[in-house]
Amino acid sequence: MGQTIAEKIIAEHARVECVVPGQIVTVPVDMAMANELSAALSIKELKSWGIEKLFDTNRVCLIPDHFTPNKDINAAGITRTVREFANKHDIKWYFEVGRAGIEHAVLPMEGVILPGQIMVGGDSHSCTAGAINCLATGVGSTDIACAWATGDIWLKVPQSAKLTYSGKLPPYVYGKDLILYALKDLGTAGATYMSIEFHGSVFDQLPMADRFTMANMAIEAGGKTGIFRFDEKTKELVESTPRYKAEKPSYKTYDPDPDAVYAIERKYDVSNLEPMIARPFSPDLVGPVSEIKNVKIDQVVIGTCTNGWLDDMIRAAEILKGRKVHRDVKAIIIPGSQKIARQAFDLGLPQIFIDAGCVFSTSTCGPCIGGHMGVLGENDVCVSTTNRNFKGRMGHITSRVYLANTSVAAASAVLGRVGSPVEL
Amino acid sequence: MILKGSVYKTGENINTDVIMPGRWCHLTDDKELAKHCMEDLDIDFHKKIKVGDIIVADDNFGCGSSREVAPLSIKAVGISAVVAKSFARIFYRNAINIGLPIFESPECADATEAGDRLEIDMFGGKIKNITKGKDFAFAPFPPFMKTIIDKGGLKGWVLEKLGKA
Numbered sequence: 001m002g003q004t005i006a007e008k009i010i011a012e013h014a015r016v017e018c019v020v021p022g023q024i025v026t027v028p029v030d031m032a033m034a035n036e037l038s039a040a041l042s043i044k045e046l047k048s049w050g051i052e053k054l055f056d057t058n059r060v061c062l063i064p065d066h067f068t069p070n071k072d073i074n075a076a077g078i079t080r081t082v083r084e085f086a087n088k089h090d091i092k093w094y095f096e097v098g099r100a101g102i103e104h105a106v107l108p109m110e111g112v113i114l115p116g117q118i119m120v121g122g123d124s125h126s127c128t129a130g131a132i133n134c135l136a137t138g139v140g141s142t143d144i145a146c147a148w149a150t151g152d153i154w155l156k157v158p159q160s161a162k163l164t165y166s167g168k169l170p171p172y173v174y175g176k177d178l179i180l181y182a183l184k185d186l187g188t189a190g191a192t193y194m195s196i197e198f199h200g201s202v203f204d205q206l207p208m209a210d211r212f213t214m215a216n217m218a219i220e221a222g223g224k225t226g227i228f229r230f231d232e233k234t235k236e237l238v239e240s241t242p243r244y245k246a247e248k249p250s251y252k253t254y255d256p257d258p259d260a261v262y263a264i265e266r267k268y269d270v271s272n273l274e275p276m277i278a279r280p281f282s283p284d285l286v287g288p289v290s291e292i293k294n295v296k297i298d299q300v301v302i303g304t305c306t307n308g309w310l311d312d313m314i315r316a317a318e319i320l321k322g323r324k325v326h327r328d329v330k331a332i333i334i335p336g337s338q339k340i341a342r343q344a345f346d347l348g349l350p351q352i353f354i355d356a357g358c359v360f361s362t363s364t365c366g367p368c369i370g371g372h373m374g375v376l377g378e379n380d381v382c383v384s385t386t387n388r389n390f391k392g393r394m395g396h397i398t399s400r401v402y403l404a405n406t407s408v409a410a411a412s413a414v415l416g417r418v419g420s421p422v423e424l
Numbered sequence: 425m426i427l428k429g430s431v432y433k434t435g436e437n438i439n440t441d442v443i444m445p446g447r448w449c450h451l452t453d454d455k456e457l458a459k460h461c462m463e464d465l466d467i468d469f470h471k472k473i474k475v476g477d478i479i480v481a482d483d484n485f486g487c488g489s490s491r492e493v494a495p496l497s498i499k500a501v502g503i504s505a506v507v508a509k510s511f512a513r514i515f516y517r518n519a520i521n522i523g524l525p526i527f528e529s530p531e532c533a534d535a536t537e538a539g540d541r542l543e544i545d546m547f548g549g550k551i552k553n554i555t556k557g558k559d560f561a562f563a564p565f566p567p568f569m570k571t572i573i574d575k576g577g578l579k580g581w582v583l584e585k586l587g588k589a
Contacts, residue, residue, distance in 0.1 A: 024568040037449050041492055044452055049579055050588065067450065074450045124490040124514055140492035140518035142578050150585050154568065188437055189484040193513045222487065224513055282437065369446035369489075390441040390488060392464040 002257030004160035005227045006195035009135040009254055013118050021159040021263070029059065030117035031093075032147035035103055035365075036064035038122025040078045041141035043085050046149060054089050055151035061093035061112055062086050063103040066365040071372035101337025101363030104128035104216065104305040109339060111243030115230055116252035120144065120153055125305050125387065127218045131211035132238055133230040133253050135195070138219060158195045158224040159263035160256075161186075165200035167271035172421045174315070175210025176307060176385065176405035178202070179217045180276040181268060184286035192222030194263060197256065199229065202270055208237050209309035216306045217387050220283040229255055275420055277383075278403035281391045289408050292418040299382040300331040300413040301394075302406055303361075304368050307385035308336030312406040313344040317352045319410035319421055325357040326416030332359045332367060332374045358413070370395040383412040425546045427504045427525060429476035433538040436482035438465065440494035440515065449491055454500035461497035475502035478544070480536045482508065486515020492522065499524045505544055507551065507562075509533045520569055523577035527551065532560035546573075 003011065003018055011019045013027040034042055039062055054060060062082055067075035079097075086094035093112050100106045103121065108129050113119045115133040119126065122144045129136035139153070147153050163182055183190075196218045203211065211228045218226030228234070230253035238244060238251070274288040302316050313335055325331045333353050335341040341363065344350055350360045359374075367374030368386040376382055376395030382402070384394065389401035402418055411421040442464040444457065451457050462469035479485075479498065485508035486494065495518045498506065505525040519526045525546060532551045536542065540555040547570070551560045565573060572581050583589040 024566055038490070038492070040450070040452055041496075045579070049583060051582075051586070078450055122490060124488065126490075138490040138514055140490055140495075140514060140521060142492060142521040143517060146521075146578050146582050149582050152585070154572075188487055189510065189512070192484070192510065219488075219514075222484065222512055369441075369449070371446055371449075388439075388441070388488060390439045392445055393441050397464050 001261065002259030004195065004256045004260045004262065005197055005254045006135055006158055006160055006225065009116060009118060010155060010157055019157045021157050023157045024154060025157060026152050026154050027118060028151050029120050029147045029153050031059055031061055031113050031119040032144050033061035033063065033103060033107060033119065033126065034122035034144050035066050036068065036079050036082045037066050038141045038144060039082045042122065042145040042148065043081060045142055045145040051149045054148045057089050058092050059151065060091050060148055061107065062091055063095045063100055063106055064097060065102045065363065066369060067371050068097045068364055069362065071366065099338065101340070102305045102308060102365060105308055105336025105340065108132050109241060109337060111238065111241030114249060114251040115234065115238060116254055120147055124219045125216050127223065127225045128212050128216040128305060130215040130218065130225045130227040131208060132234050133228060135225055135227065137225045156193065158193050160195045160197055160260070161191045161264035162197050162199060162262040164267045165202040165270055166267065167202065167269040169202060169205050169270055170273060172275050172407045173270065173273050174405045175206055175213040177273060177276040178270065179214040180278055180286045180403065181273060182266070183217070183220055183278070183284040185266060186221045188220060188282055188284045189222045191264065194223050196221065196223045196226045198226060203228070207311045208233050209311035212309060213306055217283070220387060275405055275408045277408065277418065278389055280389050280400040280402065283388060283403055289404065289418065289420045295381060295418040297329055297383055297412055297417055298380045299374060299376065300329060300409050301334065301367050301374055301382060301384040301386060302409045303334030303336065304365060304386050305336060306387045307406050308334055308340065308363070310340050310343050312385065313340065313349050314347065315406045316410045317349045319407055319414070319424070320356040320358065321352050323356055323414045323424070325413045328416050329413050330359070330374070331357065331413040332361055334361045335363055337363055367394055369393070383409045383418055385409050427478070427544040427546060429478040429504050429542060430474065431478055431480045431536055431538055431540045431542055432473065433536065434465065434479060434481045437484045437487055438481055439488035440486055440491050441488055443486070443494040444491060444497050449493055451493060454496065457493055457497035458500040461501040470501050473501050473503060476504045477502065478542050479503055479506045480533055481506065482533060483510045485511050487512035490514045492518050495519045495522055495524045507532055520572055521578040527562045529560050529562040
């Protein structure tokens with residue numbers, strides 16, 4: 001029987017010829033990553049279990065990014081705990097604030113995770129790395145503690161969903177719209193426990209950034225992971241990372257068999273797609289942006305782990321160049337990593353953002369989880385390029401978040417209401 | 425093992441952001457977590473719950489963030505089990521790993537109302553709604569998960585694997 005990408009990666013790690021969905025296997029993980037919030041619990045658990053020694057410190061990655069730069073005294077305490085743990089165990093892949101950014105933007109771009117590998121992350125959006133043809137999935141802190149202690153994790157082999165996108169992309173339609181469209185179709189539980197494989201000719205028209213955006217939101221359909229096939233674009237990204245250049249590690253890539261079995265198969269023609277938007281309070285309440293009329297907004301957030309890639313910075317600048325953010329709107333732009341911020345400076349993008357009246361922030365998850373750097377107050381309305389708009393997600397429980405692509409968010413910032421770039 | 429308690433009924437797509445809002449995600453202490461459990465859904469949740477009570481929910485319970493403080497807070501507040509039509513993947517894993525009993529039974533979720541008394545035979549695969557006088561089955565846990573549950577969570581499995589049990 002043919003195998004999907006996820007089945008092949010799991011079988012290879014479990015050292016068996018094939019696996020079947022539903023089967024539970026124990027596999028070695030190539031990388032177990034945590035941010036400061038998930039790590040704090042993992043560290044506490046290892047201590048309570050009496051475990052002093054980690055299985056392999058080179059397979060541990062720690063990135064304080066949620067409440068950093070420390071938002072308050074509690075956050076400062078937590079990041080100190082994580083730093084001390086990293087130093088005690090001499091963790092190679094510890095990324096201090098100012099030297100990295102948001103975990104999901106850092107891992108694949110630094111080469112910490114490679115194609116064909118299995119990565120578990122103490123954050124649900126760990127599936128982002130699936131864009132480079134690896135099996136990356138979000139887990140809790142106990143799972144991370146287990147992986148750090150034993151090198152292994154238990155996994156239920158997921159069923160797979162195959163989403164194929166064809167056609168020619170209309171203007172201002174990007175990866176975010178493609179995944180929001182799939183969410184509208186599948187719903188927030190439509191791919192529960194599944195590995196979502198993304199296929200189709202559309203991805204030849206888009207940069208890697210859009211693959212990351214789409215893999216990032218696989219979890220919003222309940223997915224275990226989102227995976228893309230490996231191609232020249234993947235190879236170029238992987239082999240330009242600092243770790244690859246320094247170590248030249250070997251890696252394997254995986255394609256599904258022609259007779260692989262999928263629980264769900266969908267074909268989407270994107271040729272007539274409009275930019276999409278998800279209304280409060282769920283990422284699957286999706287429709288065309290043009291259907292949202294007269295919704296005044298208080299804030300726009302562009303960036304973070306979903307849309308904080310260099311291409312997003314470029315798309316935001318295209319809209320904001322020579323324009324001003326509406327007087328009633330706070331526009332906050334957050335690049336995914338220090339590297340992306342640096343590249344944005346090289347292109348003169350932050351200057352454009354500042355001239356337009358935006359905040360250009362350092363990398364942080366802050367506003368997306370209602371942490372800091374743009375928490376929403378009572379009845380605030382926000383257009384955000386982030387991935388979740390649950391009740392209270394970005395602050396007060398009466399606040400309302402609309403999820404959209406970068407160009408739509410930037411256009412909305414100028415318009416002062418939910419709107420599309422074509423209205424400018 | 426038999427679990428008994430009164431039902432706290434809730435809806436579908438109960439996500440981990442409302443179970444434990446981001447603003448409390450720095451907490452690791454059980455007592456503190458208990459105070460904020462389900463706060464954005466029901467501010468008085470922690471006051472209403474008696475030790476042993478059971479949450480009964482619709483589809484996709486625990487969707488969203490992987491934050492383990494969500495199931496930890498439910499356990500800390502005194503909930504003995506969660507019964508739902510279905511669970512989101514990461515929440516399911518986390519609950520098994522930390523030893524919070526969870527059961528998938530669409531029939532039970534449909535027929536059960538707030539305040540009903542439930543009796544769950546964990547390994548017998550049966551939920552009894554004492555108030556309504558109805559029995560419901562749930563699918564037994566796969567052997568591997570049962571092993572973890574038997575050990576009270578993933579800790580036992582890890583210690584055994586490392587020869588420290």
